[in-house]
Amino acid sequence: MSVIKPNNRAAESCHNEVISVDRVSFSYQQKLVMQDVSFGVKERDFIGLIGANGAGKTTLLRMIVGLLKPSAGEIRLFGQPVQSFKDWDRIGYVPQKNALNPQFPATVREVVLSGLYGRKNMFRRLSKAVQSKADDALDAMGIIDLSDKKIGQLSGGQQQRVFLARALINNPSLLILDEPTVGIDSETQENFFHMIKHMHQHHNMTFLMVSHDMEMIRGYLGQEPAASAGKLKFYIRHSHDTQDCVESNLAHSLKGLRARMESGREVVTVGDRY
Numbered sequence: 001m002s003v004i005k006p007n008n009r010a011a012e013s014c015h016n017e018v019i020s021v022d023r024v025s026f027s028y029q030q031k032l033v034m035q036d037v038s039f040g041v042k043e044r045d046f047i048g049l050i051g052a053n054g055a056g057k058t059t060l061l062r063m064i065v066g067l068l069k070p071s072a073g074e075i076r077l078f079g080q081p082v083q084s085f086k087d088w089d090r091i092g093y094v095p096q097k098n099a100l101n102p103q104f105p106a107t108v109r110e111v112v113l114s115g116l117y118g119r120k121n122m123f124r125r126l127s128k129a130v131q132s133k134a135d136d137a138l139d140a141m142g143i144i145d146l147s148d149k150k151i152g153q154l155s156g157g158q159q160q161r162v163f164l165a166r167a168l169i170n171n172p173s174l175l176i177l178d179e180p181t182v183g184i185d186s187e188t189q190e191n192f193f194h195m196i197k198h199m200h201q202h203h204n205m206t207f208l209m210v211s212h213d214m215e216m217i218r219g220y221l222g223q224e225p226a227a228s229a230g231k232l233k234f235y236i237r238h239s240h241d242t243q244d245c246v247e248s249n250l251a252h253s254l255k256g257l258r259a260r261m262e263s264g265r266e267v268v269t270v271g272d273r274y
């Protein structure tokens with residue numbers, strides 16, 4: 001049995017849990033891939049998931065995004081069981097890269113817009129607002145100039161940026177990335193990591209990322225895994241913005257106090273408590 005207890009510091013934080021994996025096991029037919037795995041991801045955490053080939057990393061991500069069903073246990077997203085979760089716009093998922101056929105007919109813009117397919121009928125004329133969302137995502141990835149190119153004709157690194165732009169079009173708060181830099185040259189890899197660190201630190205996004213790039217993982221998330229389950233290892237960097245937790249707790253107390261005062265249940269003179 002491998003159980004990762006939700007991390008203590010994260011459990012104390014004021015941030016909500018965005019992913020909760022509770023005693024999950026999974027088998028493909030008779031083949032047991034993982035057993036009794038538990039872990040939690042809080043808002044603004046950055047989790048690096050590491051493990052040897054075949055350890056079950058992709059399987060775990062596919063269960064989290066609802067593409068596979070656990071054989072046992074439960075997964076919750078933003079507090080909802082994954083099987084009844086509807087708010088997929090809050091999550092961007094970039095699956096493991098597959099080399100695209102150079103004849104693949106879609107343009108970069110069409111691939112990015114397909115991130116909205118769940119909600120939009122693509123046969124309708126797209127509104128200006130939707131087009132501008134695509135522009136924003138393309139711009140954020142630095143590929144706006146490639147908008148009208150066929151995606152199959154781009155390099156691996158450029159294609160990966162397109163898939164990330166597709167995941168970003170809904171402005172998600174959680175990004176799940178499965179080996180996003182496989183097959184990408186080291187300079188592009190470095191730019192890519194720079195970009196996602198920036199999104200983590202300045203746009204308050206939460207990340208769950210599978211990677212074999214130990215240099216990046218150790219450099220950003222620490223030298224040692226914070227937890228492990230079977231062959232899976234979890235490197236974790238929490239949000240350090242304790243200040244906004246303090247402010248959020250204070251705002252919460254003040255709101256409660258105001259409500260009590262308004263209902264006449266409590267009389268407080270300034271200076272009584274603060």
Ligand SMILES: Nc1ncnc2c1ncn2[C@@H]1O[C@H](COP(=O)(O)OP(=O)(O)OP(=O)(O)O)[C@@H](O)[C@H]1O
Pocket residue numbers: 028031033051052053054055056057058059060
């Ligand atoms: N569709 C499938 N049917 C049967 N077995 C599968 C299937 N997909 C994966 N497996 C097996 O499940 C195990 C876990 O696979 P998974 O792809 O989750 O591993 P991984 O840790 O992501 O590996 P890698 O680092 O190579 O991407 C492997 O032994 C794999 O062969």
